[in-house]
Amino acid sequence: MTTTTRAPTTTGQRKLVSMAWDPVTRIIGNLGIYTKIDFDNREVVECKSTSSIFRGYSVFLRGKDPRDAGFITSRICGICGDNHTTCSVYAQNMAYGIKMPPLAEWIYNLGEAAEYMFDHAIFQDNLVFVDFCEQMVRETNPGLLAKAQSTLAPNSHLHGKRTIADIMRAVNPFTGDIYREALEMSRLTREMFCLMEGRHVHPSTLYPGGTGTVATPQVFTDYLSRLLRFVDFAKKLVPLNDDLFDFFYDAMPGYEKVGDRRILLGCWGSFQNPDACDYRYETMSDWGRAMYVTPGIIVDGKLVTTDLVDINLGIRILLGSSYYDDWIGEEMFVTEDPLGNPVDPRHPWNQTTIPRPQKRDLENGNYSWVMSPRWYDKRTKDHLALDTGGGPLARLWATALAGIVHTPYVRSTGKSVQIHLPKTMSFGEMDLEWKIPRRANTLERDRARAYFIAYAAAMAFYFIDKALERVHQGDVKVFQEFKVPDEGIGCGFHEAVRGVLSHHLVIRDRKIANYHPYPPTPWNASPRDRFGTPGPYEDAVQGMPLFEENDQDNFKGIDIMRTVRSFDPCLPCGVHMYGGGRVIHRRHVPMFGGGHDVEE
Amino acid sequence: MLRNRTGNNHDKTKVIANVVVGKPDVKPSAPSHVPGVFQGNHPHAGERGKGIHEVDGAYAEGTARRSTGIRPKAHDVIDPRMPRLSPA
Numbered sequence: 001m002t003t004t005t006r007a008p009t010t011t012g013q014r015k016l017v018s019m020a021w022d023p024v025t026r027i028i029g030n031l032g033i034y035t036k037i038d039f040d041n042r043e044v045v046e047c048k049s050t051s052s053i054f055r056g057y058s059v060f061l062r063g064k065d066p067r068d069a070g071f072i073t074s075r076i077c078g079i080c081g082d083n084h085t086t087c088s089v090y091a092q093n094m095a096y097g098i099k100m101p102p103l104a105e106w107i108y109n110l111g112e113a114a115e116y117m118f119d120h121a122i123f124q125d126n127l128v129f130v131d132f133c134e135q136m137v138r139e140t141n142p143g144l145l146a147k148a149q150s151t152l153a154p155n156s157h158l159h160g161k162r163t164i165a166d167i168m169r170a171v172n173p174f175t176g177d178i179y180r181e182a183l184e185m186s187r188l189t190r191e192m193f194c195l196m197e198g199r200h201v202h203p204s205t206l207y208p209g210g211t212g213t214v215a216t217p218q219v220f221t222d223y224l225s226r227l228l229r230f231v232d233f234a235k236k237l238v239p240l241n242d243d244l245f246d247f248f249y250d251a252m253p254g255y256e257k258v259g260d261r262r263i264l265l266g267c268w269g270s271f272q273n274p275d276a277c278d279y280r281y282e283t284m285s286d287w288g289r290a291m292y293v294t295p296g297i298i299v300d301g302k303l304v305t306t307d308l309v310d311i312n313l314g315i316r317i318l319l320g321s322s323y324y325d326d327w328i329g330e331e332m333f334v335t336e337d338p339l340g341n342p343v344d345p346r347h348p349w350n351q352t353t354i355p356r357p358q359k360r361d362l363e364n365g366n367y368s369w370v371m372s373p374r375w376y377d378k379r380t381k382d383h384l385a386l387d388t389g390g391g392p393l394a395r396l397w398a399t400a401l402a403g404i405v406h407t408p409y410v411r412s413t414g415k416s417v418q419i420h421l422p423k424t425m426s427f428g429e430m431d432l433e434w435k436i437p438r439r440a441n442t443l444e445r446d447r448a449r450a451y452f453i454a455y456a457a458a459m460a461f462y463f464i465d466k467a468l469e470r471v472h473q474g475d476v477k478v479f480q481e482f483k484v485p486d487e488g489i490g491c492g493f494h495e496a497v498r499g500v501l502s503h504h505l506v507i508r509d510r511k512i513a514n515y516h517p518y519p520p521t522p523w524n525a526s527p528r529d530r531f532g533t534p535g536p537y538e539d540a541v542q543g544m545p546l547f548e549e550n551d552q553d554n555f556k557g558i559d560i561m562r563t564v565r566s567f568d569p570c571l572p573c574g575v576h577m578y579g580g581g582r583v584i585h586r587r588h589v590p591m592f593g594g595g596h597d598v599e600e
Numbered sequence: 601m602l603r604n605r606t607g608n609n610h611d612k613t614k615v616i617a618n619v620v621v622g623k624p625d626v627k628p629s630a631p632s633h634v635p636g637v638f639q640g641n642h643p644h645a646g647e648r649g650k651g652i653h654e655v656d657g658a659y660a661e662g663t664a665r666r667s668t669g670i671r672p673k674a675h676d677v678i679d680p681r682m683p684r685l686s687p688a
Contacts, residue, residue, distance in 0.1 A: 059619045101658050217685060274658075325618070354617040470659075474683035476652060477660030483643065 029571025095490030102274035104210035111196035118189035125182030155239035210479035241450035259442030259563035266386035269295030296398030321527035372529035387536035388499020392452030
């Protein structure tokens with residue numbers, strides 16, 4: 001992380017020191033965190049999050065063939081490209097009027113489950129845990145490490161680490177055994193993904209109407225054999241996470257306030273149920289609720305809605321601190337949805353991206369390329385700055401409260417989620433239960449990630465059962481033919497690994513007239529909106545206590561970084577732009593059917 | 601919203617909102633326009649799959665014709681009650 005310190009300023013009675021981390025490391029994209037810290041009282045007083053990369057896929061998708069949208073939007077991200085493809089396929093299915101064959105849905109679900117397992121495991125064990133490893137704790141909290149040496153790990157019989165310090169050593173980068181095993185596992189989960197979606201991370205076999213994956217018994221059993229090995233690892237991982245995070249609560253009273261913010265969570269749902277899902281907007285409320293991760297919005301711990309139509313109509317894209325001109329007065333593409341509900345001019349269906357590059361002004365002006373997505377709560381007329389809790393926290397919370405998911409492997413109880421994992425190589429059957437925590441803070445976001453790895457693995461067993469059931473009956477249908485309409489609209493709702501993902505599409509003359517992908521990090525990393533409401537990173541960091549033992553001169557900002565990383569930040573979804581129309585590089589690509597000069 | 605920067609047809613540079621986007625070099629469908637090559641996205645392309653018989657909207661059966669054009673019936677299931685599994 002890059003840290004810069006500026007001269008202290010005195011505001012009222014408090015002496016504030018400006019500190020910045022720009023760019024924040026161990027994430028993709030360009031995220032800067034600018035804070036003002038009161039070292040005397042060990043508190044962060046103010047925080048602003050910025051991104052210095054223009055986000056404009058919506059600009060160059062216009063005028064393109066809508067069938068290309070899945071392949072283009074996949075390139076938004078080198079981490080969760082497949083989530084974009086999947087979400088784009090969902091949006092296109094709605095626009096073209098497609099109901100995908102059930103076998104194709106199971107293949108999509110299996111591919112996405114593998115992606116959750118892959119991405120969450122590698123992020124948690126190889127990137128998040130660097131902030132919790134022995135080396136880091138020695139540098140930031142030596143007193144805590146001493147305590148960890150003498151604290152026995154309650155679940156040592158499961159993960160084999162005797163003390164908490166042993167756990168911290170096991171996640172030391174490059175030398176710790178859990179760190180290295182997680183890297184090996186990432187290969188396995190990627191293979192699982194490729195069996196279903198052809199290629200990681202830009203799928204080659206997903207397109208509207210279904211998939212090109214040939215549904216053979218072997219492709220599912222190949223997946224299953226890898227899944228069983230991975231679940232063996234997950235059975236160790238979940239109790240290890242519990243031990244580590246519980247220790248932080250016990251050893252540092254008050255640590256629950258780190259990264260704590262009002263409970264404002266959004267989940268757009270994942271894993272379609274082919275028995276219910278026909279991709280029609282008119283029935284979206286029903287098939288949305290039938291998803292195997294329930295969509296929902298949670299405000300102050302209460303589930304406000306599980307209805308995807310409500311969720312869709314409440315989305316507002318606000319400006320306030322972003323480098324864009326307002327698009328009010330530009331063309332409205334969708335004035336009412338297919339059910340006759342009015343659609344707001346600030347809804348993604350009606351957004352026009354008008355960039356206005358300018359100098360960053362953190363004090364009184366604009367400071368980020370990220371806009372401020374908000375959800376309009378019609379009960380209170382508030383524009384809520386929802387966060388995703390890094391993805392898993394919101395997914396588990398919404399699923400737990402809704403009480404809808406009931407499968408042999410995952411059951412929602414209304415206040416918890418029960419996960420059943422079958423027997424594997426080193427362990428017998430294991431039952432895990434994620435209980436709704438009292439707070440949405442740094443440690444709970446991280447803990448939920450470990451549980452969601454188990455959730456995705458458990459659901460994958462179910463999807464394999466259902467897929468093989470069809471294959472054994474002789475079903476081979478994985479694709480449904482369709483025609484692209486002259487005009488149409490569609491929306492796709494999915495969960496990218498780190499949270500909510502929506503794609504909104506408008507087709508005119510068989511071309512894209514408007515297309516807006518909204519991934520999770522624009523929600524989490526959003527700057528202050530026109531009402532002055534801070535974005536979730538800013539909100540979570542502002543006002544949090546500091547537990548780092550270093551003084552101001554040697555300050556690393558570990559508590560701040562743990563908080564920002566607990567959201568699983570990921571900002572590659574910008575577009576790098578060249579100015580002046582300069583040709584950077586020209587090369588020739590020989591293709592069957594003629595050569596094409598390509599400018600890069 | 602899509603309009604030429606200079607307003608004439610010779611300059612294919614477009615301005616979308618206030619962003620100048622370059623002239624596209626390649627048509628997305630260029631390779632599929634070679635005569636004799638199937639266009640994957642051609643209407644009814646899915647019907648060309650030999651040996652796949654749609655039973656209803658959600659279910660289709662495959663026969664040995666999917667795998668071979670040489671005496672495919674001889675390679676089919678020997679008992680009609682058996683499922684026809686995909687080749688792998």
